[in-house]
Amino acid sequence: MSHQPPASDKKARARSSAPRQVTLRDVAEAANVSTTAVSRVLHGGDASVRVSEERAAQIRAAAERLNYRVNAVARNLRMSRTHTIGVLFENLNGLADGPLYTTHLLDGVASVLFRRGYRLTLLAEIDHSDIIGSLGDGQLDGVIWCKLARDPETVSLIHKTPIPIVAFNAAAAEEGTAALYVTCDNGEGLELAVDHLWQLGHRKIAFLYESEEVNTPDCVDRREAYQKAIATRGGVHIVVECPWKLNRAVDELKATGCTSVICWTESLAGRLLDKLGEAGISVPGELSVIGFDSTQFCETTTPRLTAIRQPIREMAAYAAEALLELIGGNKPDKQSTVFPCSLDIRNSTATV
Amino acid sequence: MSHQPPASDKKARARSSAPRQVTLRDVAEAANVSTTAVSRVLHGGDASVRVSEERAAQIRAAAERLNYRVNAVARNLRMSRTHTIGVLFENLNGLADGPLYTTHLLDGVASVLFRRGYRLTLLAEIDHSDIIGSLGDGQLDGVIWCKLARDPETVSLIHKTPIPIVAFNAAAAEEGTAALYVTCDNGEGLELAVDHLWQLGHRKIAFLYESEEVNTPDCVDRREAYQKAIATRGGVHIVVECPWKLNRAVDELKATGCTSVICWTESLAGRLLDKLGEAGISVPGELSVIGFDSTQFCETTTPRLTAIRQPIREMAAYAAEALLELIGGNKPDKQSTVFPCSLDIRNSTATV
DNA sequence: CTGAAAGCGCTTACAG
DNA sequence: CTGAAAGCGCTTACAG
Numbered sequence: 255m256s257h258q259p260p261a262s263d264k265k266a267r268a269r270s271s272a273p274r275q276v277t278l279r280d281v282a283e284a285a286n287v288s289t290t291a292v293s294r295v296l297h298g299g300d301a302s303v304r305v306s307e308e309r310a311a312q313i314r315a316a317a318e319r320l321n322y323r324v325n326a327v328a329r330n331l332r333m334s335r336t337h338t339i340g341v342l343f344e345n346l347n348g349l350a351d352g353p354l355y356t357t358h359l360l361d362g363v364a365s366v367l368f369r370r371g372y373r374l375t376l377l378a379e380i381d382h383s384d385i386i387g388s389l390g391d392g393q394l395d396g397v398i399w400c401k402l403a404r405d406p407e408t409v410s411l412i413h414k415t416p417i418p419i420v421a422f423n424a425a426a427a428e429e430g431t432a433a434l435y436v437t438c439d440n441g442e443g444l445e446l447a448v449d450h451l452w453q454l455g456h457r458k459i460a461f462l463y464e465s466e467e468v469n470t471p472d473c474v475d476r477r478e479a480y481q482k483a484i485a486t487r488g489g490v491h492i493v494v495e496c497p498w499k500l501n502r503a504v505d506e507l508k509a510t511g512c513t514s515v516i517c518w519t520e521s522l523a524g525r526l527l528d529k530l531g532e533a534g535i536s537v538p539g540e541l542s543v544i545g546f547d548s549t550q551f552c553e554t555t556t557p558r559l560t561a562i563r564q565p566i567r568e569m570a571a572y573a574a575e576a577l578l579e580l581i582g583g584n585k586p587d588k589q590s591t592v593f594p595c596s597l598d599i600r601n602s603t604a605t606v
Numbered sequence: 607m608s609h610q611p612p613a614s615d616k617k618a619r620a621r622s623s624a625p626r627q628v629t630l631r632d633v634a635e636a637a638n639v640s641t642t643a644v645s646r647v648l649h650g651g652d653a654s655v656r657v658s659e660e661r662a663a664q665i666r667a668a669a670e671r672l673n674y675r676v677n678a679v680a681r682n683l684r685m686s687r688t689h690t691i692g693v694l695f696e697n698l699n700g701l702a703d704g705p706l707y708t709t710h711l712l713d714g715v716a717s718v719l720f721r722r723g724y725r726l727t728l729l730a731e732i733d734h735s736d737i738i739g740s741l742g743d744g745q746l747d748g749v750i751w752c753k754l755a756r757d758p759e760t761v762s763l764i765h766k767t768p769i770p771i772v773a774f775n776a777a778a779a780e781e782g783t784a785a786l787y788v789t790c791d792n793g794e795g796l797e798l799a800v801d802h803l804w805q806l807g808h809r810k811i812a813f814l815y816e817s818e819e820v821n822t823p824d825c826v827d828r829r830e831a832y833q834k835a836i837a838t839r840g841g842v843h844i845v846v847e848c849p850w851k852l853n854r855a856v857d858e859l860k861a862t863g864c865t866s867v868i869c870w871t872e873s874l875a876g877r878l879l880d881k882l883g884e885a886g887i888s889v890p891g892e893l894s895v896i897g898f899d900s901t902q903f904c905e906t907t908t909p910r911l912t913a914i915r916q917p918i919r920e921m922a923a924y925a926a927e928a929l930l931e932l933i934g935g936n937k938p939d940k941q942s943t944v945f946p947c948s949l950d951i952r953n954s955t956a957t958v
Numbered sequence: 959c960t961g962a963a964a965g966c967g968c969t970t971a972c973a974g
Numbered sequence: 975c976t977g978a979a980a981g982c983g984c985t986t987a988c989a990g
Contacts, residue, residue, distance in 0.1 A: 275744075275982095279983075288962075291959095291960070294985095297984090304960085305959075309959095323739065323742045323743060323768075324984080325744040327682050330745075330966095331983085357708060364730065373729070376712070376728065378716065386675070391678035416627075554906040629968085630968065640976065641967090641978095643976070645969060649969085681967080683968075686982075
């Protein structure tokens with residue numbers, strides 16, 4: 255019975271033109287049941303609805319025959335839930351910036367999300383003022399906000415955002431912010447790095463960062479942590495700011511008379527190694543260099559790069575889990591999670 | 607007038623509980639106009655609707671006052687358009703695999719998409735049979751399918767997918783497939799590499815790939831192109847398959863007596879360099895090594911890696927542009943676009 | 959056990 | 975110029 259194509263003349267749809275999407279209603283008509291029953295059988299949900307096995311089989315057959323696919327957008331609208339979370343980067347460059355930082359980050363997030371049936375959308379902060387528009391438009395259940403800045407404007411943005419937020423690599427939590435913070439222990443990391451150099455006899459240790467990153471949370475924190483670690487030892491801190499391209503950076507470092515330098519990222523350290531090579535300055539012979547992140551990248555530089563390690567992938571996976579908890583309505587017991595850092599000693603540091 | 611909060615008693619919504627989303631209807635009521643007018647003023651569209659400047663101002667004021675945000679999911683449902691495109695990877699590992707391949711790919715795609723107001727969703731092929739489910743659920747306007755395989759099963763999948771597809775790094779176009787193909791000229795690339803080695807006096811040139819990748823399109827193409835380039839010169843081809851971890855790979859290469867090896871990716875070449883280093887085999891002294899992709903990664907290996915270059919970022923940006931054209935309903939003039947390869951000679955190759 | 963109907967928040971012919 | 979109403983394709987109280 256009912257093996258003829260669904261008539262649906264009630265609506266007299268334009269069946270002739272573009273191949274209209276097959277809907278739940280079509281399946282219901284073909285199987286001679288209600289859309290309620292079809293929804294229940296095909297998509298589960300509402301357990302209070304019971305459908306006999308016979309009808310269920312009819313429904314499944316009809317769906318198969320008509321090649322029915324659920325329209326997730328309609329479902330999302332109805333349920334106010336998209337099972338999609340966003341990862342927000344400060345800028346487009348973010349993607350190609352750190353040699354492996356972004357990759358590990360996405361890999362960690364994706365490993366959790368995909369397993370739990372969530373999707374991952376990439377967002378870049380193009381227009382600062384439009385973030386709310388992107389985050390509050392209903393398409394995202396939550397967001398992982400990378401390198402979240404701490405200026406008042408951004409903080410107020412956070413308050414206005416209607417979805418749960420996990421701030422990634424954004425240092426300390428703001429007072430009264432609903433967001434969760436996941437970061438690494440920059441203080442510990444720089445303490446380890448300075449300690450390592452100090453033990454090697456270095457007393458003039460520089461800290462290097464790009465002027466473009468002067469306000470990036472991690473950059474600020476690491477700079478301050480460096481200064482504290484140096485101060486603790488009664489040393490003199492040498493903070494060097496350079497342009498992204500490292501023009502004159504080598505000269506400026508030389509002028510300070512430092513014997514070692516800590517770069518705020520491994521990406522920067524890698525580029526510095528190149529410049530030092532060009533300038534004929536041997537590492538670690540004349541200058542010891544330390545980076546931050548300690549991904550596989552550090553195994554491929556010349557010399558292999560000593561670096562502070564933060565477990566990016568694990569942090570990202572944790573951030574994703576935490577976000578799903580928030581979305582599920584579970585309030586976390588703590589607002590900040592700080593992952594420990596360690597120091598991977600390779601070949602770019604030596605006694606002074 | 608009408609400065610009191612919207613009554614909306616008609617519906618008697620649960621205003622007391624969770625802060626319900628502010629809708630277009632709320633704005634309309636607050637401004638004493640129709641939703642038609644609000645939609646027109648706030649979101650543009652339907653140019654046939656005209657609203658006086660006075661009313662428009664009222665509407666904008668009401669929207670501002672109520673802190674109205676459009677619900678993009680509802681709009682997407684209505685317009686059957688999400689302005690979101692997917693990037694589909696074969697597996698999760700894809701993300702952390704090639705040192706910079708994925709990053710450049712995403713960067714290229716994102717650079718185009720974000721500028722044109724599109725979003726980017728990451729998908730991984732977890733369950734092969736469920737791809738249609740993901741691609742046909744209405745949440746995506748199109749997809750960039752990376753390393754699309756050529757088995758009959760996948761081809762039939764492509765035919766069933768209701769959204770435009772651009773296949774990336776997937777070699778030749780399938781007969782009668784609607785998909786667009788963007789790839790690099792593997793043949794040219796391997797010809798250049800073999801030529802380079804041949805000129806350096808190498809006559810025993812091996813080709814190395816991981817057994818896990820035996821059916822990956824690019825791997826197949828490059829292998830065949832290698833064999834052809836060798837055959838053209840009357841040489842003997844030495845194809846070596848190894849496990850991902852490269853167990854015994856060095857021994858096997860040694861056993862073949864080859865003086866040089868072309869790896870199908872730079873990632874593999876990088877790992878091989880490590881193994882060779884451990885085994886005390888000097889590169890390029892005892893063995894010349896060539897990789898494929900030639901990203902910044904090759905500048906950081908020891909020695910710096912000679913590699914065939916494919917312009918990943920440009921290819922990805924092109925793929926994104928092409929996909930948007932397809933989505934816009936513009937049929938492309940050609941089904942395949944092949945980007946030229948070149949050879950970046952660095953320090954991992956030398957005379958035999 | 960089963961179905962008719964309301965409603966998620968938009969946009970857009972259509973009629974005044 | 976303006977608005978009432980239909981409808982995108984789902985899910986889910988609610989009533990039989």
